[in-house]
Amino acid sequence: MNPPQLEPLSLLSPGDPDAAGRWTRLPYPDAPRFSAADLHLHWPRLHAGQGVSPPVQGPLADGWALYHSGEFERAAALGLAHGHEGLALANQATAIYANYLEPRESMRLALFKQVAERATAQIAADPDNCQALYWQAYALGRYSQGISVARALAQGLGTKVKGALEHVIELRPQHADAHVSLAAFHAEVIDKVGSLVGRMTYGVRADTAVALFERGLQLNPHSAGALMEYARGLLMLHGESRMGDATRLYERAAHLEPADAREKLDVELARAGLID
The missing domain is CATH 1.25.40 (Serine Threonine Protein Phosphatase 5, Tetratricopeptide repeat)
Known part of the structure; x- marks a missing residue:
């Protein structure tokens, strides 16, 4: 095995036919699919990494079902349509899509900046919002890899990433x-x-x-x-x-x-x- 890449990984090349238009579709038709009705049964396993509480039945539950089914663009749009309550969904769907599936480097960086900016605004209003802190750190970290870690450290992004993650661990x-x-x-x-x-x-x-x-x-x-x-x-x-x-x-x-x-x-x- 060769040393794995250190930069954000993408499973698609810039030549993918979907790259010129909307967000690239998940390339695996055999990936697990979910409905809002059965999502709560799988929630503890799906969110074992973060311990997030499940949403009540309604539009946001539909959005999380879309996210876990790989419908990242639809999930992000639905999250954004629900204001503050939907930002965790919107940020997670956008960041994960950008990291794994967006083939255009400029668009990938722009999406990470969007997530970081939304999360930063959340943190300004609610400094102990674990979801906002984590997705701010995730987005800034991936953005830093995209522009080079050395350059990002010089801009002070590393301090923000480290501080946000340490705060998350302190809170949760x-x-x-x-x-x-x-x-x-x-x-x-x-x-x-x-x-x-x-x-x-x-x-x-x-x-x-x-x-x-x-x-x-x-x-x-x-x-x-x-x-x-x-x-x-x-x-x-x-x-x-x-x-x-x-x-x-x-x-x-x-x-x-x-x-x-x-x-x-x-x-x-x-x-x-x-x-x-």
Whole structure:
């Protein structure tokens, strides 16, 4: 297995026929599908990474069913149509779509900026909004990868990402995704600026990264995305000496049964990484 990519991953090339118009469709017709009626039965598994409460029956439940079925554009539009209550859905659908399926780099960055701006406005009004904090950090982190981590650090984006994720974990210690994202931040900063500068300037440490990865997987062991982030983190921190461990993490991710469309994307990426 070659070292996995460190930038946001896309399963489609810029030449995809859908790239010129609307959001690109999910390329997997066999991905799990949901209705609002059965969504609550699967909710604990689908949101094991964040521990979000399920919506009451109604339009937002319909929107979450669309999201988990891979209808990201429709889910985002429905979320935005419901104002403050729909922002968590809109931000999650937009960020996940941008990360996995948008083939145009300029559009991908624009979508991440939209999510970050919406989340920042939410945080200004509600500083302890865990969903807003997490999606602000996610969007800024992916945006930073798109413009180069070194450039983003120089602009102060790294401090915002780290602060938001640490706040999420303080408010919700069981938030698995925040642990994994913060671990990836530690690993990536060390990879880009070195352990000494990273520790002195940004407060990042290799042992902290590993501990955060382990805690995230303890909280949500069935996350293919977390397994792949851990694999990439090990390679950033330790290089080829941990290739065996990284490969085993990818193998675990590739053999998981995806619970929804986003997990289907992760599992397919893990399988593609092993083939490469």
